Amino acid sequence: MDFAITSDQLQILDTVDRLMQRHYPPEEIRRRDAAHQDCKDMLPVFAEAGLLALPFPEEYGGLNADRLTVVLVQERLAQHGAIAAIVYGQLADFGGTSLLKYGSEAQKRELLPRAIRGELSFSFALTEPGAGSDAGAAMTSATKTSSGWRINGRKIWISMAGTADYLLTMCRTTKGSKGKVGLSTFLIPRDTPGISMSRLDKVGNNCMSSWDIGFEDVEVAETALMGEEGKGMSNMLKTLQYSRTAQAALAIGIAQSALETAKAFAIERRQFNRRIADFQVIRHRLVDMQTRIDQARLMLYYSSWLVDAGRPFRKETAQTKVLASEALEFVSRHGMQIMASFGYSAESDMQRHWRDARLYTFGEGTNELQRDLIANEMGL
Numbered sequence: 001m002d003f004a005i006t007s008d009q010l011q012i013l014d015t016v017d018r019l020m021q022r023h024y025p026p027e028e029i030r031r032r033d034a035a036h037q038d039c040k041d042m043l044p045v046f047a048e049a050g051l052l053a054l055p056f057p058e059e060y061g062g063l064n065a066d067r068l069t070v071v072l073v074q075e076r077l078a079q080h081g082a083i084a085a086i087v088y089g090q091l092a093d094f095g096g097t098s099l100l101k102y103g104s105e106a107q108k109r110e111l112l113p114r115a116i117r118g119e120l121s122f123s124f125a126l127t128e129p130g131a132g133s134d135a136g137a138a139m140t141s142a143t144k145t146s147s148g149w150r151i152n153g154r155k156i157w158i159s160m161a162g163t164a165d166y167l168l169t170m171c172r173t174t175k176g177s178k179g180k181v182g183l184s185t186f187l188i189p190r191d192t193p194g195i196s197m198s199r200l201d202k203v204g205n206n207c208m209s210s211w212d213i214g215f216e217d218v219e220v221a222e223t224a225l226m227g228e229e230g231k232g233m234s235n236m237l238k239t240l241q242y243s244r245t246a247q248a249a250l251a252i253g254i255a256q257s258a259l260e261t262a263k264a265f266a267i268e269r270r271q272f273n274r275r276i277a278d279f280q281v282i283r284h285r286l287v288d289m290q291t292r293i294d295q296a297r298l299m300l301y302y303s304s305w306l307v308d309a310g311r312p313f314r315k316e317t318a319q320t321k322v323l324a325s326e327a328l329e330f331v332s333r334h335g336m337q338i339m340a341s342f343g344y345s346a347e348s349d350m351q352r353h354w355r356d357a358r359l360y361t362f363g364e365g366t367n368e369l370q371r372d373l374i375a376n377e378m379g380l
Contacts (some may be wrong), residue, residue, distance in 0.1 A: 003301040009069055012054075019049050020080035026349070029081035033352055036206040038092065038251045040121050040163040042087045047118030056100070060112040068304040069293065075169055075300075076266050078253025083207040089246040090160055091115055095122030097242045097292060098168055098185070102227030102235045111166075115356035123164035125155040125213060133369055135170070136180040136233060140215060142171035149173075149225070151218040162197055163212040164190050169215075170232045170241075183232030186224045194218035204355030243364060244296065244317040244318040245307070248300045251360050255293045255328040258353040262286065262335035276338070285334050292327035299323050315377035320371040325360035325367060330337060332357040352353075 001298060005013075006192040023045055032039060046052050055070050056062025070092065099108050114120045131137040136342035140153025156332060159165060167188045174182030188195075227235045263286055266277035276282050303320045306313040331355040336343045343350035361367045 001302075001305055003068075003116065003298070003305070005072070009072055012051075012069065013072060015049055016051070016073055016076045017080075019045065019051075020077065020084060021044070022030050024084060026081075029083070030347075030349070032353075033206045036209070038160065038163045038209055039087050040160075041085050042084060043091060043121060045118070046088060047116065051088065051116055052091060053116045055096055056116055060108060061116045062112070066299060066304075067245065067307040071245050071300055071304050074246055074249035075253040075256075075297075076202075078250045079257045082250060082254050082353075085246075085250040086160075086205075086208050087121075089243065089250065090123065090164075092123040092143060092326035093123055093243040093246045094168065094239060095120070095166070098122075098226065098235070098239045099125075101242075102185070102231070102240045103187075104223070104226070106223065107226065117238065120165045121160070121163060122166050122168055123158055123161040123211075125158045125161065125167045125169040126187075126241070127157045128154060129156050133366055135236065136178075136183070138170055138172060138183060140169070140171045141175075142173045143175075144173075145219070148188065148219065148221040148223075151186065151194075151215040151220060153215050155213040155215075157200065158211045158213055161190065161213055162209055163201060167182055167195075167213070168226070170236055173229055173232075173285055180233040182230060183236075184229045185226040185232045185235045186220060187222060188218065188220055192218050203358065204352070205359055209256050218334060240364060241314060241317050242307070244321040245300060245303050247360060247364050248296065248303075248317075248320040251328040251357075252293060252297050252300060254353055254356060255289075255296075255324075256333040258328075258332050258335045258350060258357075259286070259289050259293060260336045261291070261348075261350050261353070262331075262343075265339050269342075282338060285338065289334055290332045292323075292330050296320065296324040296327045305325050308355065315374050316357040318365075318373045318377075321365070322367045322370050322374075325357075328353075328357045328360055 013227045053063045054065040058064050074085045077088055128138050142149045143152050167190055169186045169188050170183055172182055173184040194216045195218055200210045235374050269276045299320045303313055303316040306316055335350050336354050339350050
Protein backbone atom coordinates (compact mmCIF):
# COMPACT_ATOMS: atom_id res chain seq x y z
CA MET A 1 0.00 0.00 0.00
CA ASP A 2 1.85 3.06 -1.30
CA PHE A 3 0.24 6.50 -1.41
CA ALA A 4 3.25 8.26 -2.90
CA ILE A 5 2.16 10.57 -5.72
CA THR A 6 3.60 9.29 -8.99
CA SER A 7 5.29 11.45 -11.64
CA ASP A 8 2.28 10.94 -13.93
CA GLN A 9 -0.10 12.09 -11.19
CA LEU A 10 2.08 15.14 -10.48
CA GLN A 11 1.95 16.00 -14.16
CA ILE A 12 -1.84 15.78 -14.15
CA LEU A 13 -2.05 17.97 -11.03
CA ASP A 14 0.23 20.51 -12.69
CA THR A 15 -2.20 20.53 -15.62
CA VAL A 16 -5.05 21.22 -13.17
CA ASP A 17 -3.14 24.09 -11.56
CA ARG A 18 -2.32 25.74 -14.88
CA LEU A 19 -5.85 25.27 -16.20
CA MET A 20 -7.47 26.80 -13.12
CA GLN A 21 -5.00 29.70 -12.93
CA ARG A 22 -5.62 30.50 -16.57
CA HIS A 23 -9.38 30.08 -16.83
CA TYR A 24 -10.71 30.34 -13.26
CA PRO A 25 -8.37 32.40 -11.05
CA PRO A 26 -9.56 33.42 -7.56
CA GLU A 27 -11.18 36.63 -8.76
CA GLU A 28 -13.25 34.69 -11.31
CA ILE A 29 -14.39 32.18 -8.68
CA ARG A 30 -15.43 35.11 -6.44
CA ARG A 31 -17.29 36.77 -9.32
CA ARG A 32 -19.19 33.60 -10.16
CA ASP A 33 -20.10 33.00 -6.52
CA ALA A 34 -21.42 36.55 -6.13
CA ALA A 35 -23.41 36.20 -9.36
CA HIS A 36 -24.77 32.72 -8.42
CA GLN A 37 -23.57 31.62 -11.84
CA ASP A 38 -23.97 28.06 -13.02
CA CYS A 39 -20.70 26.64 -14.32
CA LYS A 40 -21.54 23.99 -16.90
CA ASP A 41 -19.22 25.92 -19.23
CA MET A 42 -16.29 24.41 -17.32
CA LEU A 43 -16.90 20.97 -18.83
CA PRO A 44 -15.47 21.64 -22.33
CA VAL A 45 -12.40 23.21 -20.70
CA PHE A 46 -11.87 20.12 -18.55
CA ALA A 47 -12.45 17.90 -21.58
CA GLU A 48 -9.86 19.72 -23.67
CA ALA A 49 -7.28 19.10 -20.93
CA GLY A 50 -8.17 15.38 -20.86
CA LEU A 51 -9.50 15.49 -17.29
CA LEU A 52 -12.97 14.17 -18.11
CA ALA A 53 -11.48 11.08 -19.75
CA LEU A 54 -9.64 9.98 -16.60
CA PRO A 55 -12.33 7.86 -14.86
CA PHE A 56 -13.61 6.02 -17.93
CA PRO A 57 -12.50 2.86 -19.79
CA GLU A 58 -10.56 3.20 -23.02
CA GLU A 59 -13.31 1.50 -25.03
CA TYR A 60 -15.51 4.59 -24.54
CA GLY A 61 -12.72 7.09 -25.18
CA GLY A 62 -11.43 7.27 -21.61
CA LEU A 63 -7.99 6.95 -20.02
CA ASN A 64 -8.88 4.29 -17.42
CA ALA A 65 -7.13 6.11 -14.55
CA ASP A 66 -7.31 4.61 -11.07
CA ARG A 67 -9.60 6.00 -8.39
CA LEU A 68 -6.74 7.64 -6.48
CA THR A 69 -5.79 9.71 -9.53
CA VAL A 70 -9.38 10.85 -9.95
CA VAL A 71 -9.78 11.97 -6.31
CA LEU A 72 -6.40 13.75 -6.46
CA VAL A 73 -7.75 15.76 -9.38
CA GLN A 74 -11.00 16.50 -7.54
CA GLU A 75 -9.16 17.64 -4.43
CA ARG A 76 -6.88 19.93 -6.43
CA LEU A 77 -9.80 21.42 -8.38
CA ALA A 78 -11.55 22.16 -5.07
CA GLN A 79 -8.47 23.94 -3.72
CA HIS A 80 -8.79 26.39 -6.59
CA GLY A 81 -12.59 26.61 -6.50
CA ALA A 82 -15.18 24.27 -4.99
CA ILE A 83 -17.51 24.64 -7.95
CA ALA A 84 -14.85 23.22 -10.30
CA ALA A 85 -14.74 19.95 -8.31
CA ILE A 86 -18.54 19.91 -8.06
CA VAL A 87 -18.99 20.25 -11.83
CA TYR A 88 -16.36 17.55 -12.39
CA GLY A 89 -17.99 15.21 -9.86
CA GLN A 90 -21.49 15.64 -11.26
CA LEU A 91 -20.25 14.24 -14.54
CA ALA A 92 -17.63 11.74 -13.39
CA ASP A 93 -19.49 10.30 -10.40
CA PHE A 94 -23.23 10.89 -10.63
CA GLY A 95 -23.43 10.57 -14.41
CA GLY A 96 -20.40 8.50 -15.36
CA THR A 97 -20.35 6.04 -12.45
CA SER A 98 -24.08 5.42 -12.77
CA LEU A 99 -23.75 4.66 -16.48
CA LEU A 100 -20.75 2.40 -15.93
CA LYS A 101 -22.23 0.46 -13.03
CA TYR A 102 -25.78 -0.13 -14.23
CA GLY A 103 -26.37 1.57 -17.56
CA SER A 104 -27.09 -0.53 -20.64
CA GLU A 105 -24.35 -1.02 -23.20
CA ALA A 106 -26.35 1.12 -25.63
CA GLN A 107 -26.58 3.94 -23.05
CA LYS A 108 -22.84 3.74 -22.38
CA ARG A 109 -21.88 3.83 -26.05
CA GLU A 110 -24.23 6.71 -26.80
CA LEU A 111 -23.53 8.93 -23.80
CA LEU A 112 -20.07 8.26 -22.35
CA PRO A 113 -18.06 9.47 -25.39
CA ARG A 114 -20.13 12.67 -25.44
CA ALA A 115 -19.66 13.13 -21.69
CA ILE A 116 -15.90 12.70 -22.05
CA ARG A 117 -15.93 15.44 -24.73
CA GLY A 118 -17.71 17.78 -22.30
CA GLU A 119 -20.91 17.81 -24.34
CA LEU A 120 -23.25 16.43 -21.66
CA SER A 121 -24.03 16.97 -18.00
CA PHE A 122 -26.10 15.00 -15.48
CA SER A 123 -28.09 15.65 -12.33
CA PHE A 124 -29.01 13.06 -9.69
CA ALA A 125 -32.73 13.42 -8.89
CA LEU A 126 -33.28 11.40 -5.71
CA THR A 127 -34.60 13.58 -2.87
CA GLU A 128 -38.32 14.31 -2.49
CA PRO A 129 -40.27 16.47 -0.01
CA GLY A 130 -41.03 13.34 2.02
CA ALA A 131 -37.95 11.32 1.13
CA GLY A 132 -34.62 12.73 2.31
CA SER A 133 -32.54 10.44 4.51
CA ASP A 134 -35.31 7.86 4.04
CA ALA A 135 -34.79 7.47 0.30
CA GLY A 136 -37.05 4.43 0.35
CA ALA A 137 -40.01 6.74 0.99
CA ALA A 138 -39.81 8.04 -2.60
CA MET A 139 -43.25 8.34 -4.20
CA THR A 140 -42.48 9.68 -7.68
CA SER A 141 -44.05 7.03 -9.91
CA ALA A 142 -43.22 5.47 -13.25
CA THR A 143 -46.15 3.69 -14.87
CA LYS A 144 -45.65 1.31 -17.79
CA THR A 145 -47.24 2.38 -21.08
CA SER A 146 -47.38 0.87 -24.55
CA SER A 147 -44.42 2.99 -25.64
CA GLY A 148 -42.37 3.25 -22.46
CA TRP A 149 -43.04 4.90 -19.09
CA ARG A 150 -45.10 7.78 -17.70
CA ILE A 151 -43.46 9.70 -14.81
CA ASN A 152 -45.40 11.66 -12.18
CA GLY A 153 -44.16 13.21 -8.96
CA ARG A 154 -41.82 15.77 -7.47
CA LYS A 155 -38.13 15.98 -6.61
CA ILE A 156 -36.52 18.69 -4.49
CA TRP A 157 -33.04 20.02 -3.69
CA ILE A 158 -31.71 18.57 -6.94
CA SER A 159 -28.28 20.01 -7.66
CA MET A 160 -27.55 21.67 -11.01
CA ALA A 161 -30.69 20.26 -12.61
CA GLY A 162 -31.44 23.51 -14.44
CA THR A 163 -28.49 23.09 -16.81
CA ALA A 164 -28.28 19.28 -16.88
CA ASP A 165 -28.92 17.40 -20.09
CA TYR A 166 -30.16 14.32 -18.23
CA LEU A 167 -31.87 13.75 -14.88
CA LEU A 168 -31.01 10.42 -13.23
CA THR A 169 -34.33 9.92 -11.50
CA MET A 170 -35.44 7.25 -9.03
CA CYS A 171 -39.10 6.29 -9.37
CA ARG A 172 -41.47 3.76 -7.88
CA THR A 173 -42.32 1.28 -10.62
CA THR A 174 -44.20 -1.30 -8.54
CA LYS A 175 -47.60 0.06 -7.60
CA GLY A 176 -48.34 -0.28 -3.89
CA SER A 177 -44.76 -1.13 -2.96
CA LYS A 178 -43.13 0.49 0.03
CA GLY A 179 -39.63 1.10 1.25
CA LYS A 180 -36.60 0.00 -0.73
CA VAL A 181 -38.38 -2.48 -3.00
CA GLY A 182 -40.18 -1.54 -6.22
CA LEU A 183 -37.89 1.36 -7.15
CA SER A 184 -36.17 1.86 -10.51
CA THR A 185 -33.75 4.35 -12.04
CA PHE A 186 -34.47 6.36 -15.19
CA LEU A 187 -32.34 8.56 -17.42
CA ILE A 188 -34.66 11.40 -18.41
CA PRO A 189 -33.77 14.22 -20.83
CA ARG A 190 -34.30 17.51 -18.98
CA ASP A 191 -36.23 19.09 -21.87
CA THR A 192 -38.89 16.34 -21.93
CA PRO A 193 -42.41 17.85 -21.99
CA GLY A 194 -44.11 17.80 -18.58
CA ILE A 195 -41.02 18.69 -16.55
CA SER A 196 -41.19 21.97 -14.62
CA MET A 197 -38.48 23.53 -12.46
CA SER A 198 -38.02 26.35 -9.98
CA ARG A 199 -34.70 27.41 -8.45
CA LEU A 200 -34.29 27.31 -4.67
CA ASP A 201 -32.39 29.89 -2.62
CA LYS A 202 -29.62 28.63 -0.34
CA VAL A 203 -27.08 29.91 2.19
CA GLY A 204 -23.99 28.75 0.31
CA ASN A 205 -22.61 26.89 -2.70
CA ASN A 206 -24.07 29.64 -4.83
CA CYS A 207 -22.79 28.28 -8.14
CA MET A 208 -24.27 24.84 -7.45
CA SER A 209 -27.90 25.69 -8.06
CA SER A 210 -30.63 23.60 -6.38
CA TRP A 211 -34.00 22.90 -7.96
CA ASP A 212 -37.56 21.86 -7.20
CA ILE A 213 -38.68 19.62 -10.08
CA GLY A 214 -42.19 18.59 -11.04
CA PHE A 215 -42.98 15.63 -13.30
CA GLU A 216 -46.49 15.71 -14.78
CA ASP A 217 -47.29 12.91 -17.22
CA VAL A 218 -43.73 12.89 -18.48
CA GLU A 219 -43.48 10.29 -21.25
CA VAL A 220 -40.15 8.52 -21.72
CA ALA A 221 -39.08 5.61 -23.90
CA GLU A 222 -38.50 2.09 -22.63
CA THR A 223 -34.78 2.71 -23.17
CA ALA A 224 -34.83 5.39 -20.43
CA LEU A 225 -34.77 2.66 -17.79
CA MET A 226 -31.28 2.26 -16.27
CA GLY A 227 -30.42 -1.18 -15.02
CA GLU A 228 -32.92 -3.81 -13.98
CA GLU A 229 -36.45 -2.78 -13.07
CA GLY A 230 -36.92 -2.81 -9.30
CA LYS A 231 -33.21 -2.41 -8.55
CA GLY A 232 -33.26 1.37 -8.16
CA MET A 233 -32.22 1.44 -4.51
CA SER A 234 -29.21 -0.83 -5.01
CA ASN A 235 -28.28 1.23 -8.08
CA MET A 236 -28.45 4.45 -6.10
CA LEU A 237 -26.26 3.00 -3.35
CA LYS A 238 -23.62 2.01 -5.92
CA THR A 239 -23.49 5.60 -7.13
CA LEU A 240 -23.33 7.06 -3.63
CA GLN A 241 -20.56 4.73 -2.46
CA TYR A 242 -18.32 6.13 -5.18
CA SER A 243 -19.54 9.71 -4.87
CA ARG A 244 -18.63 9.76 -1.17
CA THR A 245 -14.95 9.68 -2.08
CA ALA A 246 -15.58 12.53 -4.51
CA GLN A 247 -17.39 14.56 -1.86
CA ALA A 248 -14.57 13.89 0.58
CA ALA A 249 -11.99 15.06 -1.96
CA LEU A 250 -14.08 18.20 -2.49
CA ALA A 251 -14.29 18.89 1.26
CA ILE A 252 -10.56 18.28 1.76
CA GLY A 253 -9.68 20.63 -1.09
CA ILE A 254 -11.88 23.40 0.30
CA ALA A 255 -10.49 22.82 3.80
CA GLN A 256 -6.89 23.05 2.57
CA SER A 257 -7.69 26.31 0.79
CA ALA A 258 -9.33 27.68 3.95
CA LEU A 259 -6.32 26.64 6.04
CA GLU A 260 -3.90 28.37 3.66
CA THR A 261 -6.02 31.54 3.78
CA ALA A 262 -6.08 31.55 7.59
CA LYS A 263 -2.35 30.78 7.81
CA ALA A 264 -1.41 33.60 5.44
CA PHE A 265 -3.57 36.00 7.43
CA ALA A 266 -2.04 34.90 10.74
CA ILE A 267 1.48 35.46 9.41
CA GLU A 268 0.67 38.93 8.06
CA ARG A 269 -1.67 40.23 10.78
CA ARG A 270 0.06 41.99 13.71
CA GLN A 271 -1.40 42.72 17.12
CA PHE A 272 0.44 43.68 20.32
CA ASN A 273 3.56 44.25 18.17
CA ARG A 274 3.67 40.60 17.07
CA ARG A 275 2.36 38.44 14.27
CA ILE A 276 -0.74 36.69 15.55
CA ALA A 277 0.90 33.49 14.22
CA ASP A 278 3.40 33.90 17.07
CA PHE A 279 0.70 33.42 19.71
CA GLN A 280 0.53 29.81 20.84
CA VAL A 281 -3.26 29.68 20.73
CA ILE A 282 -3.25 30.62 17.02
CA ARG A 283 -0.31 28.35 16.16
CA HIS A 284 -1.93 25.35 17.84
CA ARG A 285 -5.28 26.08 16.25
CA LEU A 286 -3.68 26.08 12.79
CA VAL A 287 -1.90 22.83 13.65
CA ASP A 288 -5.18 21.22 14.67
CA MET A 289 -6.76 22.39 11.43
CA GLN A 290 -4.00 20.86 9.29
CA THR A 291 -4.06 17.66 11.34
CA ARG A 292 -7.81 17.19 10.73
CA ILE A 293 -7.24 17.70 7.00
CA ASP A 294 -4.36 15.21 6.88
CA GLN A 295 -6.37 12.58 8.76
CA ALA A 296 -9.22 12.88 6.25
CA ARG A 297 -6.81 12.89 3.31
CA LEU A 298 -5.14 9.66 4.43
CA MET A 299 -8.54 8.00 4.83
CA LEU A 300 -9.49 9.22 1.35
CA TYR A 301 -6.35 7.68 -0.14
CA TYR A 302 -6.99 4.41 1.69
CA SER A 303 -10.61 4.26 0.51
CA SER A 304 -9.48 4.92 -3.05
CA TRP A 305 -6.87 2.16 -2.74
CA LEU A 306 -9.61 -0.25 -1.65
CA VAL A 307 -11.71 0.71 -4.69
CA ASP A 308 -8.75 0.16 -7.03
CA ALA A 309 -7.86 -3.15 -5.35
CA GLY A 310 -11.39 -4.46 -5.82
CA ARG A 311 -11.90 -4.86 -2.07
CA PRO A 312 -15.04 -4.00 -0.08
CA PHE A 313 -15.10 -0.27 0.69
CA ARG A 314 -18.59 0.54 1.97
CA LYS A 315 -17.50 1.23 5.55
CA GLU A 316 -14.36 3.12 4.58
CA THR A 317 -16.04 5.48 2.13
CA ALA A 318 -18.60 6.35 4.80
CA GLN A 319 -15.78 6.98 7.28
CA THR A 320 -14.01 9.14 4.72
CA LYS A 321 -17.11 11.21 4.13
CA VAL A 322 -17.58 11.80 7.86
CA LEU A 323 -13.95 12.71 8.52
CA ALA A 324 -13.64 15.04 5.53
CA SER A 325 -16.91 16.91 6.00
CA GLU A 326 -16.30 17.43 9.71
CA ALA A 327 -12.71 18.48 9.06
CA LEU A 328 -13.98 21.12 6.64
CA GLU A 329 -16.54 22.38 9.15
CA PHE A 330 -13.85 22.55 11.86
CA VAL A 331 -11.31 24.30 9.62
CA SER A 332 -13.72 26.87 8.20
CA ARG A 333 -15.16 27.69 11.62
CA HIS A 334 -11.74 28.23 13.19
CA GLY A 335 -10.54 30.05 10.09
CA MET A 336 -13.36 32.53 10.59
CA GLN A 337 -12.38 32.92 14.25
CA ILE A 338 -8.72 33.57 13.39
CA MET A 339 -9.60 36.15 10.74
CA ALA A 340 -12.50 37.68 12.71
CA SER A 341 -14.02 40.66 10.87
CA PHE A 342 -11.65 40.20 7.94
CA GLY A 343 -13.08 36.71 7.39
CA TYR A 344 -16.63 37.94 7.93
CA SER A 345 -16.28 40.45 5.11
CA ALA A 346 -18.23 39.59 1.96
CA GLU A 347 -14.98 40.11 0.02
CA SER A 348 -13.21 37.34 1.94
CA ASP A 349 -12.81 33.81 0.59
CA MET A 350 -13.08 32.52 4.15
CA GLN A 351 -16.74 33.46 4.49
CA ARG A 352 -17.48 31.54 1.28
CA HIS A 353 -15.70 28.44 2.62
CA TRP A 354 -17.60 28.81 5.90
CA ARG A 355 -20.98 29.09 4.17
CA ASP A 356 -20.26 26.28 1.73
CA ALA A 357 -18.94 23.94 4.44
CA ARG A 358 -22.29 23.64 6.20
CA LEU A 359 -23.72 21.49 3.41
CA TYR A 360 -21.31 18.59 3.54
CA THR A 361 -22.15 17.01 6.89
CA PHE A 362 -25.68 16.28 5.61
CA GLY A 363 -25.40 16.39 1.80
CA GLU A 364 -25.33 12.99 0.03
CA GLY A 365 -26.25 11.21 3.25
CA THR A 366 -26.17 12.73 6.71
CA ASN A 367 -23.19 11.96 8.92
CA GLU A 368 -25.61 10.42 11.41
CA LEU A 369 -26.65 7.89 8.76
CA GLN A 370 -23.03 7.33 7.80
CA ARG A 371 -22.23 6.47 11.41
CA ASP A 372 -25.15 4.05 11.47
CA LEU A 373 -23.85 2.42 8.29
CA ILE A 374 -20.37 2.14 9.81
CA ALA A 375 -21.82 0.60 12.99
CA ASN A 376 -23.66 -2.01 10.92
CA GLU A 377 -20.46 -2.83 9.03
CA MET A 378 -18.73 -3.26 12.41
CA GLY A 379 -21.34 -5.84 13.38
CA LEU A 380 -22.94 -3.71 16.08
